[in-house]
Amino acid sequence: MGLISLVYVSFATHPMSEQDLRDLLEECRTNNQRLNVTGMLLYRNGFFIQALEGEEEVVERLFSDIAKDPRHQDVLRVYTAPIVERAFPNWTMGFNHIPDDHYLEMEGYSDFLENPNAAYFSEHPSRAQMLLESFRSETFF
Numbered sequence: 001m002g003l004i005s006l007v008y009v010s011f012a013t014h015p016m017s018e019q020d021l022r023d024l025l026e027e028c029r030t031n032n033q034r035l036n037v038t039g040m041l042l043y044r045n046g047f048f049i050q051a052l053e054g055e056e057e058v059v060e061r062l063f064s065d066i067a068k069d070p071r072h073q074d075v076l077r078v079y080t081a082p083i084v085e086r087a088f089p090n091w092t093m094g095f096n097h098i099p100d101d102h103y104l105e106m107e108g109y110s111d112f113l114e115n116p117n118a119a120y121f122s123e124h125p126s127r128a129q130m131l132l133e134s135f136r137s138e139t140f141f
């Protein structure tokens with residue numbers, strides 16, 4: 001048994017209001033604390049990208065539950081990798097709702113953030129981790 005990081009992308013089935021996002025985050029944080037899972041969730045224009053970190057078996061089980069959640073669809077695993085230490089040790093689930101004008105400042109991501117799509121990350125998995133880590137110090141709520 002060891003630690004892994006699992007990153008996936010998905011699309012919301014309905015636009016998520018701020019309250020929907022708050023409710024989701026509360027649920028994530030309660031469960032993840034119990035499961036000793038950490039990570040980061042980004043939401044923008046109906047598009048989710050999430051990193052889950054924890055013991056392999058726990059993360060894989062959680063991911064298969066998350067993948068069945070009717071709030072999103074087209075859930076695509078971008079990568080799974082063994083890790084030595086957590087990238088988000090202080091977040092049972094960090095969250096950022098990427099604001100509309102933010103992408104302009106994010107060199108290298110503007111194409112993706114203007115037009116989110118899963119293929120972008122399948123082709124460049126390391127960018128998914130970099131994008132998530134770029135929000136490590138900026139949490140929305």
Ligand SMILES: Cc1cc2nc3c(=O)[nH]c(=O)nc-3n(C[C@H](O)[C@H](O)[C@H](O)COP(=O)(O)O)c2cc1C
Pocket residue numbers: 010024027028029031032041048050052062065066067068069071072093
């Ligand atoms: C985009 C997205 C991300 C989610 N992330 C998590 C998560 O990190 N942890 C978690 O426990 N549930 C997460 N969920 C919720 C799960 O799909 C599911 O509702 C929850 O684990 C059920 O918990 P329960 O069986 O205790 O009711 C997420 C759902 C969505 C739509």
